[in-house]
Amino acid sequence: MRSPYGLDIVESCLSCKIREHRLFCDLPPKALETFENIKFATAYPKGAVLFVEGQAPRGIFVLCKGRVKLSIGSSDGKTLILKIAEPGEVLGLSATVSGKPYELTAETLDPCQVNFIKREDFIRFLRDHTDACFKVAEQLSEKYNSACHEIRSLGLAHSAAEKLAQLLIEWCNHNGQEGKPEARLKIALTHEEIAQMIGISRETVTRLFADFKRKQLIQLKGSTLVVRNRAALKALANS
Amino acid sequence: MDAFAPATCLQCPMRGEKVFCNLSAAALQELDIVRSVGLYPKATTLFAEGRAPRGVFILCSGRVRLSICSDKGKSLTLKMVGAGEVLGLSATISGKAYEVTAETVVPSQVVFVPRKEFLRFLREHRDAALQVVQFLTQDLYVAYDRVRSIGRPRSRRARPA
Numbered sequence: 001m002r003s004p005y006g007l008d009i010v011e012s013c014l015s016c017k018i019r020e021h022r023l024f025c026d027l028p029p030k031a032l033e034t035f036e037n038i039k040f041a042t043a044y045p046k047g048a049v050l051f052v053e054g055q056a057p058r059g060i061f062v063l064c065k066g067r068v069k070l071s072i073g074s075s076d077g078k079t080l081i082l083k084i085a086e087p088g089e090v091l092g093l094s095a096t097v098s099g100k101p102y103e104l105t106a107e108t109l110d111p112c113q114v115n116f117i118k119r120e121d122f123i124r125f126l127r128d129h130t131d132a133c134f135k136v137a138e139q140l141s142e143k144y145n146s147a148c149h150e151i152r153s154l155g156l157a158h159s160a161a162e163k164l165a166q167l168l169i170e171w172c173n174h175n176g177q178e179g180k181p182e183a184r185l186k187i188a189l190t191h192e193e194i195a196q197m198i199g200i201s202r203e204t205v206t207r208l209f210a211d212f213k214r215k216q217l218i219q220l221k222g223s224t225l226v227v228r229n230r231a232a233l234k235a236l237a238n239s
Numbered sequence: 240m241d242a243f244a245p246a247t248c249l250q251c252p253m254r255g256e257k258v259f260c261n262l263s264a265a266a267l268q269e270l271d272i273v274r275s276v277g278l279y280p281k282a283t284t285l286f287a288e289g290r291a292p293r294g295v296f297i298l299c300s301g302r303v304r305l306s307i308c309s310d311k312g313k314s315l316t317l318k319m320v321g322a323g324e325v326l327g328l329s330a331t332i333s334g335k336a337y338e339v340t341a342e343t344v345v346p347s348q349v350v351f352v353p354r355k356e357f358l359r360f361l362r363e364h365r366d367a368a369l370q371v372v373q374f375l376t377q378d379l380y381v382a383y384d385r386v387r388s389i390g391r392p393r394s395r396r397a398r399p400a
Contacts, residue, residue, distance in 0.1 A: 074387050082386060094376040103383045126369065133368040134332075134361070140375035141333035147382035148307055148338035151317065155389040156309035199389075238310065 004043045005111030007065060011041055013115070016064075022088040024062065024135045031129040038121040042114050050091060050106040050114065057095035057102055059118040063087050066112030067188075070104045071196065080154075081197040083146055084109065084189075090139050096122055097136065109188055154199050158239075163198040164208050165237035168218070172227055183227040247271045248350070251299070266364045273356035277349050285326065285341040285349060292330035292337055294353040298322055301347020305339045315389070318381050319344070325374055331357055332371070 003009050010016045013036050019025040027035060039062070044050070050061050053073055068085040082104060085091060095102040096119050117125070126133050157163045172183040189197070191205045212218045217233050219226040227233060248267045262270070276299075279285070285296050288308055300322050308314040317339055320326065330337040331354050343349075352360070361368040 072383060072387055080386065082383075094379045097372055098376040098380075100376075100380070103380065126372070127365070130362060130365050130368055133365065133372060136372050137332045137361075137368070137375055140372065140379060141329040141335075144329040144375065144379050144382055145333065145335060145338055147379060147386060148317075151315065151382065151385050151389065152307050152309065154386065155307070155315045156313050 005045050007043050007111050007113050009041060009043055009113055010064060012036060013039065024088060024090050024139055027129075027135065028131050031125075031132050034125055034129065035117075035132075038125060039115040039117050042116055044108050044112045044114060046108055046110055048108045048112070050108070051102045053103060053105045054101045057092060057099065057119055059116055060093055060096045060122055061091040061106065062115040062117070063089050063091060064113040064115055066108060066110035068112060069107045069109050069193070071107070072104050079196050080199055081189075081193060082150060089142075090136075093136065093139055094143070097126070097140075160198075160200040160204045161208055161211070162237055162239060163200060164194075164205065164212075165217075165233050167194070167198055168225070168227060169230075169234055169237050172230065183230060185225045185227065187223050187225050248274070262364065262367055262370075266360075266367055269360060269363070270352065273360065274350045274352045277351060279343050279347050279349060281343055281345055283343045283347075285343065286337045288338060288340045289336050292327060292334065292354055294351055295328055295331050295357050296326040296341065297350040297352070298324050298326060299348040299350055301343055301349075302345045303341050303347060304344050305341055307339055314340075315385075317385055325371070328371060328374055329378060332375070 013019060013025065013032060016025070041064075044066075050068065051058070053071075063085055065087055067087075068089075068091060069081055070083050070085055070091070071079050071081045073079055085106070091106050091114075092102055094100075099119075126136060153163060153166055157166060168185070171185050175183070175185060187194075191209070192202045195202045195205045209218070209220070212233075213220065215229075215232070217227070217229045217236070219228055248271050274297075279301075285303065286293070288306075298320060303320045303324075303326065305317045305320060305326070306314045307317055326341050327337055334354075361371060
């Protein structure tokens with residue numbers, strides 16, 4: 001079957017096979033039915049902007065497939081990548097709920113399927129379904145947790161090397177490679193984007209990667225990064 | 240310390256002024272049953288970052304500092320909070336560890352609601368649940384603002400001509 005950007009679009013939440021594994025989507029039947037009636041399933045290519053920081057909130061974007069880069073602008077015009085959203089995350093949630101402008105800019109890193117719900121429909125949905133309220137509270141808590149984590153990394157890490165080492169360790173843990181002595185990571189971000197994630201310059205990222213390679217902490221094979229000496233990298237992250 | 244210790248939330252003179260406290264009489268009566276009140280001196284740690292969430296702390300009076308700490312004892316102030324605010328909300332909802340440390344900076348009165356009772360209270364009072372969602376968005380905005388202010392790379396100083 002042909003579809004845009006090679007995505008296998010799931011038209012109905014009711015028949016979605018992975019719904020139960022997604023925290024937000026695992027709604028009770030009545031709420032799910034309402035949700036199904038108010039959502040619009042859409043497909044976006046890589047590099048599409050779902051919303052920009054400062055824009056009036058139109059609604060929420062439930063990320064079904066693909067990943068989205070969430071970035072925030074500092075007061076002097078620099079961009080910081082707050083996180084890479086994974087499928088299951090609800091984007092634009094705090095703005096939609098509060099009515100304030102979107103706090104972040106969301107740009108797709110891959111072709112994505114996104115379920116969009118208009119703001120007024122979503123607010124009504126929350127008022128009518130306590131379970132949905134709880135799901136939203138859980139999502140917001142998760143985002144708060146991530147933001148606090150970012151504050152700790154950015155504000156309390158001593159050096160650029162420490163920040164980069166911390167990021168690589170987090171990526172290893174996130175990809176389920178905690179126990180492995182040698183972790184392999186598929187890096188989908190440019191040096192500039194990695195710099196934007198940890199608040200350092202692109203030049204410093206390039207220099208540090210060369211430095212880590214020289215010290216045999218990592219190895220780069222195309223877009224795959226192999227963490228060769230995890231213990232040393234971890235020690236650097238905590239130094 | 241000011242003698243400010245109303246017997247119940249329902250009788251509290253600030254009830255109408257504080258957002259979370261401005262709930263229906265029925266909801267407040269239920270809250271009165273499950274909560275406990277504490278008067279804490281300055282420099283009391285209500286909860287610490289990394290600890291399992293016991294419940295929420297509603298600040299009735301006083302002032303609390305929320306901070307994020309590193310392993311080496313360095314800390315960053317996230318926010319100073321005043322009366323009417325609900326602390327430990329995100330951790331209580333998610334069940335994950337408290338993300339910040341909360342310490343009183345002046346003598347403070349605090350209402351504590353244990354996690355299990357608080358979640359049950361929210362399920363039974365949709366208004367309170369909606370209120371909690373709004374509080375969480377406010378907490379999130381504070382965190383984003385903090386990220387904005389500390390996240391930018393250091394800019395080079397302009398060389399004199």
